[in-house]
Amino acid sequence: MPPQGEVQWLFFDPSVLLNExxxxxxxxxxxxxxxxxxxxxxxxxxxxxxxxxxxxxxxxxxxxxxxxxxxxxxxxxxxxxxxxxxxxGQQDMLVTGLQLALHELRQRFRLGVIGPYRPPGTRERLARFHLSFGLVALSDELALSHRLDAAGKVDPAIFTWALRKVNALPGQAAYASDRVSLGLAPAKMAGLTTIWLRTTNYRLRYPRNGYETPDLTFNSLPEMARALTRGPGLLRKG
Structure with a gap:
């Protein structure tokens, strides 16, 4: 197994892959x-x-x-x-520059998708564009990290499940999402490095606590791909 501080898996929120x-x-x-x-x-x-x-x-x-x-x-x-x-119905498009960004990132990382708090149908929407990943974990299919409790507390269970599924430690995975509350917060609770992609209207919600505060922030997926492939130490912990 790779060292604890070396990120091997880079997971995406579906909302940073699909222009919804x-x-x-x-x-x-x-x-x-x-x-x-x-x-x-x-x-x-x-x-x-x-x-x-x-x-x-x-x-x-x-x-x-x-x-x-x-x-x-x-x-x-x-x-x-x-x-x-x-x-x-749906009218998604691929995020601009997605295919090239994924190609670059695959040179360094194993790629997967984790969709917490997602509505049904995400797998079909990804399949429509022939997007393939080493792991696709969606909340509506697994009934994990699917509902908020009465206090609005987020649940990191789907991230813990995904780490077990790929046999990785929390420090060996990073998660990129546009959503600080329903994406980055549960990922950070599970111990993953978190990356905020400020690419959608969710950028209007700024981090309000430590769990929502990202480790890295980028304004586009191509920008993130360039930074992580040219400066891999950005994701190194410990």
Whole structure:
């Protein structure tokens, strides 16, 4: 087994591989329609505002679920979310520069995907682009790191599961995510090196505690790939 301080595995949050803007826009329109079917008239602008409020909320929350709860607290939120995802379809694209960045990173690391607090369907969305990784661990499939408790506490279980699956120690893995609360925090709780990719609207939520504070920060995936392949010591611990 490699030394504890040498990072061998680099895991990604699916949201830094897929440009989900188109899909999330469809989901927001789906919220309007789903709530209208339940007698609650809301506008797309209201949904978009509630979505952004959920991202920046003090307690972590998935924005789709948070928007529904904010706009229609009496509605069965998880039922509405499932309906929206099932009826809205998806319109993902690959993040700009992804394929070259992955090619560069594969020269130094084994690559995997860990998706905590993800809605259903992520595996199919990755497969659509023929993206292949040594490990794909998704919360909705494993029922790990899938739900927040009553206090909004994040759960690192899916990261612990992934480390066991690839036979790696926490210090031998790093995790890149755009989400400090629902991505980096549980990864750091499990002992992984954390990398914040400030590439989506989630950059509006700044770290609020030690677990949410990343070890490294980059503004794009290609920038991260260049830094990690040309300066591998950035990920060395101990």
């Amino acid at each position: 803007n188109g899909t999330e826009q469809r989901w927001r329109r789906g919220v309007v329609q789903a709530l209208q079917r339940r007698g609650r008239a809301v506008t797309l602008e209201q949904v978009e505002r509630a979505w952004m409020q959920a991202i920046s909320a003090p307690r972590p929350v998935q924005p789709l679920l948070g928007a529904v709860r904010h706009l229609a607290p009496e509605a069965p939120a998880e039922e509405v979310v499932a309906e929206v995802i099932a009826t809205s």
